[in-house]
Amino acid sequence: MLRVFVASAFVILKVAFSTEAMAVTNDCPGDVYVDGAALVVEPTGSDDTENLQCAVDSASRQALKAVRLEAGDYYIDQLLISNFEGSIEGKSIGTTRLRLSRRQLDCPKEDFETIIAPITVKGGDTVFRYMTIDASAGPCFRGDFWSILLYTQQSCSSRVAFGAVDRVRVIGDRSSGSVGITAVSQPACAAIGNGALGTFRVNRVALESVGVGVRTSKVGVAQVDINFSDFTEVGTGIQIFNANQSTSIVSNRIEYNTGPTTGAPMGIFVDTTEAWAPEENRTVIHQNALAQGTFDDSSRAVVLSNSTIEADHSAVITRNVFQLKSNSRSANNGVVITDTDNVTIVDNRFLGSANYSIYVDSPTWFQNRRNTEGTVINRNDFTDIVPRTAADIFLGGGTSLSLVGPQAAAIKDSGADNFIAESTAQADVQSDVPDFSPSGDSSGAFDDGDSDALSGFEQ
Numbered sequence: 001m002l003r004v005f006v007a008s009a010f011v012i013l014k015v016a017f018s019t020e021a022m023a024v025t026n027d028c029p030g031d032v033y034v035d036g037a038a039l040v041v042e043p044t045g046s047d048d049t050e051n052l053q054c055a056v057d058s059a060s061r062q063a064l065k066a067v068r069l070e071a072g073d074y075y076i077d078q079l080l081i082s083n084f085e086g087s088i089e090g091k092s093i094g095t096t097r098l099r100l101s102r103r104q105l106d107c108p109k110e111d112f113e114t115i116i117a118p119i120t121v122k123g124g125d126t127v128f129r130y131m132t133i134d135a136s137a138g139p140c141f142r143g144d145f146w147s148i149l150l151y152t153q154q155s156c157s158s159r160v161a162f163g164a165v166d167r168v169r170v171i172g173d174r175s176s177g178s179v180g181i182t183a184v185s186q187p188a189c190a191a192i193g194n195g196a197l198g199t200f201r202v203n204r205v206a207l208e209s210v211g212v213g214v215r216t217s218k219v220g221v222a223q224v225d226i227n228f229s230d231f232t233e234v235g236t237g238i239q240i241f242n243a244n245q246s247t248s249i250v251s252n253r254i255e256y257n258t259g260p261t262t263g264a265p266m267g268i269f270v271d272t273t274e275a276w277a278p279e280e281n282r283t284v285i286h287q288n289a290l291a292q293g294t295f296d297d298s299s300r301a302v303v304l305s306n307s308t309i310e311a312d313h314s315a316v317i318t319r320n321v322f323q324l325k326s327n328s329r330s331a332n333n334g335v336v337i338t339d340t341d342n343v344t345i346v347d348n349r350f351l352g353s354a355n356y357s358i359y360v361d362s363p364t365w366f367q368n369r370r371n372t373e374g375t376v377i378n379r380n381d382f383t384d385i386v387p388r389t390a391a392d393i394f395l396g397g398g399t400s401l402s403l404v405g406p407q408a409a410a411i412k413d414s415g416a417d418n419f420i421a422e423s424t425a426q427a428d429v430q431s432d433v434p435d436f437s438p439s440g441d442s443s444g445a446f447d448d449g450d451s452d453a454l455s456g457f458e459q
Contacts, residue, residue, distance in 0.1 A: 024062060028054035037064055038088035043072035054080055059125070060084040069131065071095035076118070080106065083124040083154070090131030093169050093206075100148070102137040107144035107177075115184065116140070117150035125162035131169075136209065138173035147182035148172060148210070153196040154364075156189035164201040172210035176235065180207040183219040183224065190213075190242065191276050205229040211260050213237045219244040219278055227251055235261025237290070240270040244278030249285045256301070258293035265293075267301040272311045281292075290325040292332060292352075299325075301331045306339040310370060315343045318447035324354040326388050333354045334385075339362055339398075342374035350385040350392070352448040357385050357409075361400025371400045371416075378405030 007445040024034045031042045032055050036115045041048070047396055052074065055067045065086035074307040079087075090096025100118045107112060107116045118139045133148060140146045151163045163183065170180040183203060185195030197220040202321045206229070207213040215238075216224050229252045237254035242456060249268060257265035265289040270283055283304070303316050303323045316334060326332040334350055334357040337343050350357040358380070362372045375395075382392040391412040394403055398411040399415030406421045414419055 009421075011302050015137065024064065026058070027196075028058055034378060035068070037372070038068050039064060040068045041068075041074070042070045043074050045076060046272050047077070048074040049079065053397060056081050056084055056088065059086060061368065069096050069245060071096075074098055075099050075101060077101045079118070079119045081121045081124070081126055083122070085125040087127040087129055089129045092130050093167060096131040097131045098131060098136040100119060100137060100279045102135070102141050103139065103141065105139045105144075105146060106347055107140035107146040110131075113148055115147065115152060115182065115186070116145070117147040117182065119149045121151045121161070121163055123154040127164040127166060128168050129164075129166040132171065133168060134171045135178070136171050136173050138175065139325070140175070140177075141335070144175070147179040147215070151181075151183040151200060156192065156194040159189070159194060159196055161196050161202070161437045162198040164203065165205050166201070166203045167205070169206040169208075170210070171208055174209045174233070175261050176211045176262045178210045179212045180234075180435040181205070181213070182215045184411055185213065185367060186362035190217065190219070191274070193276070195244075195278075197222055198246065199223040200225075200230055202226045203232045207231050207234065207427065209233045209259060211262060212239050213254070215242050216241040216247070217243045218243065218319045221246055221280075221282075224248070225407045228255075233259035234459075235259050235265045236263075236269055237266070240281075242272055242274050242277035244280050246282045247284065248311040251289055254287045254288060255292045256290065257299045264300065266299065266303050267292075269300075269303045269305075270313070270315070271303070271305040272308045274308060274363070275451045277309050277311060280312045280314075281311065283316075285315070285320060287319045289321045289323075290327045294325070299330070300336045301334045303336045304338070304340045304343060304400050310339070311342045313343075315340065317343065317345045317348060317435075319347045319375075321349045322357070324350065324352040324357070325354050326353045326384065333357070333359045333377045335359070337361075337372060337375055338446060339370060339372055339373060342376075344376045345380065346376070346378050347380065349381040352384075353386040353388060356386050356391060356394045356412075357382055357387065357396040359396075360394065360399050360402065360415075361396025371398055372396075373399070373401045375400070375402040376405075377409075378407060380407050380409065381407050382407070388420075 026034045031136040041055050050394045069090045071091045135148045153161045154161045172178045183200040191307040196218045213234045224247045227250045237256045255268045256267040322334045337360045364421045392409040393411045395415045396414045397414045404420045
């Protein structure tokens with residue numbers, strides 16, 4: 001009997017001490033309160049920076065998994081979120097809004113790799129969800145380079161940075177140097193081989209009025225997923241630079257060349273631009289709908305390139321729909337592959353007009369000029385595209401060992417040892433066709449009725 005009493009007393013004491021240890025404390029201002037194991041922030045109607053910063057810092061310190069924002073407008077200057085592992089979530093996209101203050105950041109004017117953001121996440125595993133982040137007031141002066149939301153590593157020695165942006169609307173100020181969401185290594189760390197590790201996810205996000213929608217640059221074969229998201233009024237949809245990551249870009253709607261840009265507008269752009277760039281990368285581009293905006297003369301839907309080093313980039317482009325535009329003053333292309341071997345381009349559909357729907361070559365002006373080998377092009381649909389050069393597919397003089405399967409495409413082949421299936425029509429193209437480099441009104445751009453690329457987007 002005594003043993004039972006002692007054991008019961010021990011259990012009661014253990015529960016009491018555990019409950020006390022788990023008690024959530026709140027040392028933040030009065031607009032922050034405790035709700036279970038979460039901290040909740042209410043809007044003040046004025047500057048909410050201190051309240052939000054305090055809540056996130058306190059949650060991180062206590063290992064809490066949630067900071068919740070009530071409905072309303074939150075006005076903030078700059079937030080730094082360090083090693084927080086949990087969610088920062090509002091009530092809904094339509095009712096919770098983070099409004100970024102005007103002209104509060106000292107942003108660089110020339111170097112886009114210098115990372116400045118009103119909301120910076122370093123390390124940890126932070127998820128933003130169920131809110132609108134509105135930077136339309138312009139935290140920087142126009143022409144500056146900055147990101148609305150930045151995820152990066154703590155330091156060159158503390159490299160792991162997980163994160164996600166889930167069901168969030170991100171609004172920019174239409175400045176050409178702006179990026180909606182950035183998940184990258186710190187440049188100085190990446191240059192010595194100590195870039196950012198960890199997975200990152202963009203899911204069902206609406207990005208608008210920015211120069212670039214999403215930019216990523218992670219290493220260590222980091223998994224990056226960009227899925228079911230909507231890009232409107234953007235210059236370029238997605239950029240991946242100097243990365244060693246496994247990127248899945250699936251079921252997005254990207255209306256590129258419909259907003260501001262500092263360079264050539266593109267739907268998706270993957271490249272190595274530095275001598276220290278990783279030597280391996282992987283990208284899957286599947287079941288997306290990409291629509292070009294204006295008749296810009298340097299617009300491309302997808303560009304896979306190795307302009308600086310010879311990286312082993314494994315890439316698959318399948319079941320996408322491309323709505324392209326080209327006229328006598330423009331040389332816009334659909335899919336452009338340069339100095340990138342073994343790319344698979346299968347089961348895509350091309351609509352509208354283009355210089356070439358698919359362009360493969362190794363340009364003479366690249367630092368890393370070599371043959372582009374092993375491209376596989378098969379079962380694509382060119383029925384509703386008008387090629388302005390009389391060729392749907394261009395294999396330049398810098399290509400070799402490519403395979404073009406039967407798909408009723410008109411082809412210009414200037415490469416060596418490429419295999420063209422007999423049932424594929426050869427184009428009657430003059431030998432002086434310009435060697436275009438990869439460098440774009442979008443209303444009604446998507447044909448919603450007949451593409452698998454669009455099914456599932458509304459899920």
